[in-house]
Amino acid sequence: MAAVAESLSFLGLTPSARDPATAVRRRNRGPRNRKKGWKRWAGPEARLGREIGDFLEDVTLQQRVAGGLIAEQPDAGLFFVDTGNAEKGRKRKNKIREKPLHIDLVLQPDSKVPPPKDILSHQIPNGKKERRRRQFWERLAQRGVLPRAERRLQTRLQNAAAPPRGPPREKAPEKGRVDPGRSFYDIWADDNPLERALVGQDSWFLQQTQKQRVKRPPRLQQKPSQLPAVEVIAPGGSYNPTFEDHQALLLKAHEVEVMKKRAEDKVERQLRFPTAAEAPTAETVFREQCEGLLEESEGEEEEEEEQKEEAVGGAQPSDPPRPPLRPGKKTEQQRRKEKEARAQELRRRQEKAWRCRQQQLFRLRSLGRQLRRWEQELLRRRRAREAKRREMEGRPRRLGRIKYEDPALEVQLSDELAESLRTLKPEGSVLHDRFKSLQKRSLIEPRERAKFKRKYRLKYVEKRAFREVTL
C-alpha cells in the first residue's frame, strides 16, 4: 500500500497533484545553481532515477563483456578449469607462438554485443511497389503511351532538329521615346489616338476616374521672355565679312576686354601697398589732421559768443508769486485756468479750421493746380516704374545663386579670317550657344559645373625612411 501510494505520488496521480498541462512558474529565489539546489538530489525520485541508471549501466556492461546478462550465461562461458600446461606448451609456444600484435588486438572489437545487421543490403524498401510500377509502365510502353518527361524530351529534340532562330526572347524590350524608327501621327487632328478612348464619355466621369488629363493653366502658355530663340550673329561674324562690319564687331569685343581690364586694374589699385616714397610720414599725417581746422577756428569763436549771450538772456524768467503748497499739487485756480486755456485753445483751433475751409473756396484754382501737379507726379512715377519693369523683363531673370553671364563674342581677328570656305576654322560652339540662350531666356537657371570639395584637409606625411635619404 505504501509502495502504491509512493508510486502514485511519484507519478503525480494523487488528487492534490497539479495538471501537468498548466504551466506554473515558481518564483525564482536567486540563481539556480546554489547550495539550496542540492536538495534536489536528496529526494526519493532522484534516488530511484540513480538506481535505474546504475542498473542499466550494469546491464549494458554485462552485455558487452559476456554477450548477455551474466546470470543467464552458462558456466562454460564464465569459468574455465585451469589444467596448467606450463612446461609442455613452452616449446610449442616458443616455436609456434605468434602472438598477435598489441595494436591489432586493441583494434579488435571488444564488445560481445554483435553489430546490428544491415537489412538494406538484401532488402529494397517499397520493393514490391516499385516492381509493380515498373511492370505497369512496361505494359503501357508496349501500347505506345509514354510518360510526360519522355514526351517533352522527344518534342525538344524534334524542335532542335529544325533550324534554330537564335536566342529565343519571350518579349522584345519596349522602346519608348528614343526609338529611331518610331512612327508619328497627326496629333492635332480631331480624332487622334490620344483622345480616341475618351470620345463620347461623360466629362465628369472622366475627371473623377482620372482618365482625362488635368487642364493646363493658361498662364503657362506665355513664355518667360520675349527674346527670339535663335539670335543671328552680327554681320561682322560672317566668314568673309565686310571691312566695316568686322571692325564694328572687333570694337565691341575690344570694349568688353577694356571693361575687364578696368575691373582688374581697380582691384589691383585697391590692393596696392604704398611705396617708401608714398608712405605717409608723421608730418603728412599731422597736416592731414589739421586740414580745415585753421579757417573754422574763427567761426567757432563767434558761435561760442552767441551762445553765451543767449544763455545770459534766458536766465531771467519771472516767476509769478505762488502760495506755499506741496510741490506737485495744483490749486483750484490753476486747474480752472488750465481748463479755460485748453478750452480756448480748442475753440481757436476749431475757428481757424472753419475759417480755412471757408477760404478754401477762394483757393479752388490753386488747389486744382496742386492736385493736377500731384497727379502728374504720380503718372510720371507710374510710367517710370513700368519702363523699369519692361526693361527688367528684357534681361534674364535672377533665378538662383549664379548670375547669368553673357557668352564671349565669337569674332576672328583680321589675320585669322579665312580666305575660302575650305580653310575656314569655325569659332565658338553651337552647343554652348544654345545652352546660354536657354539661360538667357530664363528657361533654365544658370548652372556651373559642380566642384570637388574636400571635407578634410589633405595631410602630407613623409615616411621616416624616406626622410633620412639625403641626395
Place this chain on the structure above:
Amino acid sequence: MGGLEKKKYQRGSATNYITRNKARKKLQLSLPDFRRLCILKGIYPHEPRHKKKVNKGSTAARTFYLLKDIKFLLHEPIVNKFREYKIFVRKLRKAYGKSEWGTAERLKDNKPTYKLDHIVKERYPTFVDALRDLDDALSMCFLFSTFPRTGKCHVQTIQLCRRLAVEFLNYVIASRSLRKVFLSIKGIYYQAEVLGQPITWITPYAFAHDHPTDVDYRVMATFTEFYTTLLGFVNFRLYHSLNLHYPPKIDGQAEVEVKPAEGKEYAMDSESYLEKHKKLFEGLRFFLNREVPREPLAFVIRCFGGQVSWDKSLCIGATYDVSDPSITHQIVDRPRVEQQVVGRYYLQPQWVFDSVNAKLCLPVADYFPGVLLPPHLSPFVTEQEGDYIPPEKLKLLAMQRGEDPGEETEEEEEEEEEEEEDDNDKDEEEEEEDESEKEEEIKLKKMEEQKAQSNKALPVKVTAGKVRLEDKQRLEQEQQSEEKRLAIMMMKKREKYLYKKIMFGKKRKIREANKLAAKRKAHDTALKEEKKKTKKARRA
C-alpha cells in the same frame, strides 16, 4: 487689439511661391528627375517681385517656383514612370552585383519607358503654336545629329535626330520655302517660311567638334528628347499639308527628292517676285567638288530647283558624274583648277549663297577660283535710313533694281581721272542725303548773286526757248521739301527746340556714316596703290 493676430509670411506672395527643394520633396523625386520633369512640362522658375517677402525676410538667392505650377505637376503620369525607372535601376544593379544574368536579362526586357505625346499636345494645342517654337527644336535636332556616335549621349537619340533633320530638309526642298542663308564663323543660319511663319535655325559646320565642359549634357538631352517628339509630329503634319507620304523612304544618308503622291509641289504664293525667287536655279545643273561642304550646298541648290550631283565615292545618291557634258556650274574651292571644260562655270561656293540672298543669279566673274571674293553680307540685317550702307550692298541693291553697275566698276578701276569723278559722285550722294536746308541756302545765295549781277548793267536779250524736261520726281521732291520748311517755320519755339535736338542726333549718325565711308575709301585707295605697284613691277 481684438481678434487673432496676423502672422507674417502666412498669406500673400509668401504662400504663392515654393523653393526648389521643397517642390522636389513634395513631388518625391530626385533633383535630376525634377529638373527633367520641369523641362519636359515647360515649367520654369519664377523670379518674385519682392524677394524679401517670398523668402521670409532673407535675401538669399533661391530658385522659386509657383506653387500652382507644382500642384499641376502632381497630376502628371510621367512622375510614376520616373519612380518605376528608379526601382528598375536599383533591381538591375542588384542583379549585376549578384551575377544573376538571367534576372538581369529579364529586367532589361521589361524596362519601363514612357512617351511624351500627350505633353506635346498639352503644350501646343494648335499647330501654329508648335510652329512658333520650331526654331529651338530645329537647332537642337541639327546640333545633336552632328554629334559623334560615342557613348556620351544615347546613340538612338542621335539617329532619331538625324532622321528628323533629314525629313525636315526634304520638306523645305519640296515646298521651296528657304529664304535666307548666312555663313557665319559659328555655323550656318537658315531662314525658311513655313505656313507664313519665319523659322530661323542654325546648323553647325560638319567638321567642328569641341565639347565644352561647362554645358550640362543631361539638360540638353532632355530638351532634345522633347524636341524630337515635337519635330516628328510637326513633320508629319507638314508632309500631309503637301500631300506627301510620311515617313519618306530615305536610303542611307542621301537627301533624295521625294515624289509627291498627288497634287501640287509647293505652296503657291501670289507674288510673282517670290515665284522668281523660288525658281532661281531652275534648269541649272551643278556638280560639287570634293572639297566643298556637300550637304548645305546640295540642300540650298535643290531648294531653288537646281539639280546637283557629286563624286560617287563620297556618298550615295550621286546622279551624274563629273564628265557629264550637261553640267552648267561646277563648285570648286581650290586656288586653281587644272582642266577646265568649256561651257561650264567654275565657281566658289559663296556664289550659291550670295545668289540666294540677293534673289538673283549674280555675275559669275567675281566668284572664279583664285579671285578675291566679295564679302558675304548678312541677309538678316535691316538697314534704316541714315545708317551706313557698304558699297557692296549698294551695288547689290542696284542690281536688284535692274541697273547694271558692271560698266561703272570697270571704268573706275582703269582710269585715274574717273577716280576723282567717283569722289565727286560720292560727295554728291552724301550731299543729297544731307539736309535740304543747306541746299536751299546755297541756292538762295546763288540766286541773289545772279540777281545782283543782272541788276548791274548788261543788255537783256531774248533768246529762243529751250525745252526743259520736267523731272516729275524732282518736282515732287522740291514740293515736299518746301512743305517741310513751312512746317518748320510754323512750329512753336518749344517744339522747334526739340526738333533741332532730334535733327542734331540724326546728323551725328550721318557724320559717323561718312567717317566709315572715308575709312573705306582710304582702305580702297591703299589696295589700288598696291595693285598699281604690282602692275608696274610686272611691266618693268
